[in-house]
Amino acid sequence: MRIRCSIGTAKVLGLNKIRVDALPTTAYLMVGERCRYNCAFCAQARESGARADLLSRVSWPEFQGESFLRGLAHPGAQAVLQRICFQVVQDKVALEDTLEWVKAVKGKTNLPICVSAGPRTLEEVKELLELGVEHVSIALDAATPEIYAQNKDGSWTERFKLLSESAEKFPGHMATHLIVGLGESEEDMVRCLQTMYDKGITVALFAFTPIKGTRLEGVKQPIMSHYRRIQVAHDVIRTGLARADCFQFRDGQLTDFGISVDELQERRGGEPFLTSGCTGCNRPYYNETPGEELYNYPKALTTEEVEEAWANVRAARDKREGV
Numbered sequence: 001m002r003i004r005c006s007i008g009t010a011k012v013l014g015l016n017k018i019r020v021d022a023l024p025t026t027a028y029l030m031v032g033e034r035c036r037y038n039c040a041f042c043a044q045a046r047e048s049g050a051r052a053d054l055l056s057r058v059s060w061p062e063f064q065g066e067s068f069l070r071g072l073a074h075p076g077a078q079a080v081l082q083r084i085c086f087q088v089v090q091d092k093v094a095l096e097d098t099l100e101w102v103k104a105v106k107g108k109t110n111l112p113i114c115v116s117a118g119p120r121t122l123e124e125v126k127e128l129l130e131l132g133v134e135h136v137s138i139a140l141d142a143a144t145p146e147i148y149a150q151n152k153d154g155s156w157t158e159r160f161k162l163l164s165e166s167a168e169k170f171p172g173h174m175a176t177h178l179i180v181g182l183g184e185s186e187e188d189m190v191r192c193l194q195t196m197y198d199k200g201i202t203v204a205l206f207a208f209t210p211i212k213g214t215r216l217e218g219v220k221q222p223i224m225s226h227y228r229r230i231q232v233a234h235d236v237i238r239t240g241l242a243r244a245d246c247f248q249f250r251d252g253q254l255t256d257f258g259i260s261v262d263e264l265q266e267r268r269g270g271e272p273f274l275t276s277g278c279t280g281c282n283r284p285y286y287n288e289t290p291g292e293e294l295y296n297y298p299k300a301l302t303t304e305e306v307e308e309a310w311a312n313v314r315a316a317r318d319k320r321e322g323v
């Protein structure tokens, strides 16, 4: 059997010799190809014209299963990796293939395993967890049902119901992905974040990234100040420093975190701007262009990067946009 690895993962596994700024601390693997769903932003969507080896802006070369498993077991890779994540593209056989891959990987390493997929039932979630998967991620992607309906097939409400029921039945084992920049307000995203953490669901924030060949290829990435404020809100909520009910908004934009920005900067430094999600997941350059300010930092920020990020938290969106 063959498997796709993100290009950075392949480097960690010794399967290529590319130069990278930051190594992934999670092995990202893709199972399946060309989804049965048609998300407007996804390179793997049913009607996407994007390259088949892309997910977000990362390329995912394919390798023989034996080479991949050999690379994974190598002490050099084990020294870097903290986790393994299967990104399951929703074709018919992908979930069954993933079960086989999870068994194969567990024979080579004790690293915690995540599966980011679209299971349809509690039974499917249970089956993955019983195999020893630590986290199952069911991506909501959109903060609201309306934004979901504009960008994805199916129903936000149904996914949310499965995610909530799974979180109740399997506490500490569920995660979700939310994409900033699909048209939601800061208030929409913050309310969604609070709901997720109230249910014990781990959230990974992504910045919308336009990919050539997708329906949203012409849409811009989110304004950095918008993304930074949502990152800070996320950090405040998940660490329990304050609840979203203590925040204030004006026209959907965050104006107050319930704690002053100066105090938050002092207490949290660069933490809010690191890649979020499962422990050890750093997704280098998943949404970012090298050389530009990063949405999600894959490693500790420098002092200058911390200052720049907090300056963006303070920046009024209207002033930056000149409207």
Ligand code: SF4
Pocket (backbone or CB within 6 Å): 026, 083, 084, 085, 086, 114, 115, 116, 135, 137, 175, 177, 203, 204, 276, 277, 278, 281
């Ligand atoms: S947060 Fe990272 S490791 Fe966890 S499911 Fe998402 S991509 Fe995978």
